[in-house]
Amino acid sequence: xxxxxxxxxxxxxxxxxxxxxxxxxxxxxxxxxxxxxxxxxxxxxxxxxxxxxxxxxxxxxxxxxxxxxxxxxxxxxxxxxxxxxxxxxxxxxxxxxxxxxxxxxxxxxxxxxxxxxxxxxxxxxxxxxxxxxxxxxxxxxxxxxxxxxxxxxxxxxxxxxxxxxxxxxxxxxxxxxxxxxxxxxxxxxxxxxxxxxxxxxxxxxxxxxxxxxxxxxxxxxxxxxxxxxxxxxxxxxxxxxxxxxxxxxxxxxxxxxxxxxxxxxxxxxxxxxxxxxxxxxxxxxxxxxxxxxxxxxxxxxxxxxxxxxxxxxxxx
Amino acid sequence: xxxxxxxxxxxxxxxxxxxxxxxxxxxxxxxxxxxxxxxxxxxxxxxxxxxxxxxxxxxxxxxxxxxxxxxxxxxxxxxxxxxxxxxxxxxxxxxxxxxxxxxxxxxxxxxxxxxxxxxxxxxxxxxxxxxxxxxxxxxxxxxxxxxxxxxxxxxxxxxxxxxxxxxxxxxxxxxxxxxxxxxxxxxxxxxxxxxxxxxxxxxxxxxxxxxxxxxxxxxxxxxxxxxxxxxxxxxxxxxx
Numbered sequence: 001x002x003x004x005x006x007x008x009x010x011x012x013x014x015x016x017x018x019x020x021x022x023x024x025x026x027x028x029x030x031x032x033x034x035x036x037x038x039x040x041x042x043x044x045x046x047x048x049x050x051x052x053x054x055x056x057x058x059x060x061x062x063x064x065x066x067x068x069x070x071x072x073x074x075x076x077x078x079x080x081x082x083x084x085x086x087x088x089x090x091x092x093x094x095x096x097x098x099x100x101x102x103x104x105x106x107x108x109x110x111x112x113x114x115x116x117x118x119x120x121x122x123x124x125x126x127x128x129x130x131x132x133x134x135x136x137x138x139x140x141x142x143x144x145x146x147x148x149x150x151x152x153x154x155x156x157x158x159x160x161x162x163x164x165x166x167x168x169x170x171x172x173x174x175x176x177x178x179x180x181x182x183x184x185x186x187x188x189x190x191x192x193x194x195x196x197x198x199x200x201x202x203x204x205x206x207x208x209x210x211x212x213x214x215x216x217x218x219x220x221x222x223x224x225x226x227x228x229x230x231x232x233x234x235x236x237x238x239x240x241x242x243x244x245x246x247x248x249x250x251x252x253x254x255x256x257x258x259x260x261x262x263x264x265x266x267x268x269x270x271x272x273x274x275x276x277x278x279x280x281x282x283x284x285x286x287x288x289x290x291x292x293x294x295x296x297x298x299x300x301x302x303x304x305x306x307x308x309x310x311x312x313x314x315x316x
Numbered sequence: 317x318x319x320x321x322x323x324x325x326x327x328x329x330x331x332x333x334x335x336x337x338x339x340x341x342x343x344x345x346x347x348x349x350x351x352x353x354x355x356x357x358x359x360x361x362x363x364x365x366x367x368x369x370x371x372x373x374x375x376x377x378x379x380x381x382x383x384x385x386x387x388x389x390x391x392x393x394x395x396x397x398x399x400x401x402x403x404x405x406x407x408x409x410x411x412x413x414x415x416x417x418x419x420x421x422x423x424x425x426x427x428x429x430x431x432x433x434x435x436x437x438x439x440x441x442x443x444x445x446x447x448x449x450x451x452x453x454x455x456x457x458x459x460x461x462x463x464x465x466x467x468x469x470x471x472x473x474x475x476x477x478x479x480x481x482x483x484x485x486x487x488x489x490x491x492x493x494x495x496x497x498x499x500x501x502x503x504x505x506x507x508x509x510x511x512x513x514x515x516x517x518x519x520x521x522x523x524x525x526x527x528x529x530x531x532x533x534x535x536x537x538x539x540x541x542x543x544x545x546x547x548x549x550x551x552x553x554x555x556x
Contacts, residue, residue, distance in 0.1 A: 061403055083405050091403040097395045101333040106326050113322040114406035157404065 014039045014074060014161060014192050015060055021068035022055050029055040031216030033069075037161075042183065042193045044207030046200070052216040053196045054094060057163050060194065061091050074160065087115060090159035090191075092150045094166045100139035104130055104149050107138065108156055115157035124152045128182065144175035151182065155191070162186060165196040180206055235274040238267045239289035241282070249285075253277050265291075319406050323414035331418055337384050341422060342429060345376035349430055353438040362499035366443070366525035367518075369434045371494055373453065374518040376426035378488060381460025382481040385419050386467035391474035399556040408555050416461055423457040444527030452530045456517030459538040462545035463513065469553035488514040511537040 015037035022030040030052040037043045045053045058064045059071050062078030062085045071078055078085045098107050108121035125131050128148045133141060141149060147167060154162050164183065168176040183206055187193050197203050203210050204224045212220040212227070220227055234257065245266075247259045255277035256270040268278055275294070282289055332338070349372040389412070392398050401408050434440035443449035463484070471477045492514035493501045501509060509515035516537040520530035 063399075063403065086403060086405040089403075091400075093396065093400060093403065097397065098400070099330055099392070099395075099397060101330050102326070106329070110322060110326050111404060113319050114401075114404040116405070153400075 012038055015043075015194070016072045017056070017060065017069070018071075019069035020056060020059055020066050020071060022052075022059060022064060022066050028216055030059070030066075033211075033213065033216070033218050035211045035218060035221060037192060037194060038209075039160075039192050040187070040190065041208040042187050042195055042206050044203040044210035045194065045196045045213060046198065046203045046207075046210050047213035048198055051213045053198075053213055054165055056213065057165060057194055057196055061085070061089050061163055087157055088160050090154035090157055090162045092147075092154040092162070092164045092167065094169075094196075098138040098149075101137045103135050103137055104141065104145075105134040107149060108152060111153050111156045117158060118156050119158050121156065124155060127185075128152045142175075144171055144178065147171060147175075147179060148182070151179075151186070155186065159191065161192045161194065163194045163196070167195065167197070168199065168202060176202070234269050235272060236267065236269045236295050237275055237278065237292060238262070238265050238295060239292040240264050241266060241287055242290060243287055245282075245285075245287060250278060250281065253281060320410045320413055320417075323406075323411055324417050327411075327414050328418050328421075331422070340379050341376055341384060342426060344379070345372035345426060346429060346433060348372050348375065349434060349438070353434075353440075361497070363497040364522045364526060365440070366522045367497045369430050369440060370518045370521040370525065371492075371497075372430045373427050373521065374456070374492055374514050375489065375494070376430070377423045377457050377460050377517075378485060378514050380419050380423055380426070381457075381462075381464040382467070382485045382488070383478065384422075385415060385461060385464030386471065386477040386481055387474045389415065389465070389468035390471050390477035393468070393554070393556060394473045396556070402555050412465070416465075419461055419464070420457055423461075427453055441525075443521070443525040445524045445529070448530055449521060449524035452517065452520035452524050452535070455535060455538040455542070456513065456521065459513045459517065459541045459545075462542045462549070465553070466545040466549040469549040469551075472554075488512060491515050492518050510534060513538055513541045 013036040015035075017033055017035050020030050020033040021028075033052065033056050035043075035045075035056075045056060047053050055064060059066050060073060060078060062073075062082055065079055073085055074088055076084055076088075078089075102110075105121070105125065108124060112118035112121050122131075125134055128151060130145065130148055130152065133145055136145075138146065138149070151162075151164065151167070154164065167183070168179050171179065180202065183193060183195065195203070195206060207224060209221065209223055210227060211218050220230070222230065247261070250256050250259045250266075250268055253270070255273040256268055258269045260267040268274065270277070279289065279292075349368055352368050352371075392411075398408055398411070401411060431442060435442055464481075467477050467480050467484075471480050489495070491505070491508040491512040493509050496502070509519060510531070510533050516534035520534040520538075523530045523534075
């Protein structure tokens, strides 16, 4: 846990998750997750696939019953106050679709009828740039249009909180950028957003604060800048070794925190003495590192530093 | 209530956009009625004159209950449509009610089509006992639709629902005596015709058509199927 974890602000927190645990049979989806979401922010939940992100937000939305811990949304238990919670939270779910032949306009009209005081469907279509395709069947919409429609459906009930799960997965870069701007506009209109993503870039660009989840645990919770700063205090070098080298030899060095292999390259992180310690150790063994360089710190590195493994690698 | 109405209205539009489904539900029974009416039925072999129209109704409504409804509901679950709805304040059971209303309306249209075309084009008589006929027809529709809800409750994908529906549908037609009407059905298996939903439905409608009271066995059989299926569906139906 990083030292600069923000102070809890209990009076102010819209969502409070404490020691959440959820298992599916023998599989532990969420081991131990605690986090708080402040009103008016874009809160990112970042982590590789299978880290427990979706289970966490589904528990917040009241779709799952936690096996342990508590979830409070605006002071309410999502499982006990289903009706209030469904009006409070607008959800855009991963892998949930609409009937193929349902037109964009009909989808909004239908979902508007579900809520006690819905937003104006025509107004939402306009805001999300869907007016032109209002009479287009769901199956005929482009990927970006489908995502915008599903954002519109998440907002149709005038929610306080919108949960957006893997919003831009499968979109081309332009559509992704457009969607990001949209998410910022929604936040600026006063809706608190919980954004689930496995794109570092997306989290870094959009989120006010980010919880990094790995293997069912929160490994860090901070602003994007704070996370990068935390990782920056760590040195990271990569190189190739012409010959055999046991990872354990480097791991045994006091200056070294982690040793990874990316193909034939070694990625080593550690404290300020890292470079000297590694090079000294290698030359002591008659090995000269090839293509040695230090790398710029990004959120990706922050994850590597915090979770001790590579993000992209963890996805496979 | 307005939610159920909006759901029924929009789901009806979707229903009418499915051409393949419409063909099997409405055109196939009419086609069967037309072809076999042209071939003629002289009432020999103990085959009642109302066999053809009740067979057309039996098949049309049977397709609604054993294919259209379960495939649609299982498909909605498979695609996450039901899950998406469960994040809104609407109770998902309203979608089920909307679909049942819609399918019941479609069944009424099938029956009206068969009765209308039968009388207007093929000079058939209308059922002699209208009220008992309506009761038998309604019970048959409800029994078939409850079978559909049960299939959708037990099977998780549209494809699976279609397979189970087919497995049930063809024996249903066989036991209903579609290929062996009247006395042509071996006596030893006629009891199956009395108690399987399609057989009981067709036979009781034929009885009412001829002016006699539908047999209690048939009506009770359909009632038992309905109650049993709804009870099991209530236990096993999952929204996601």
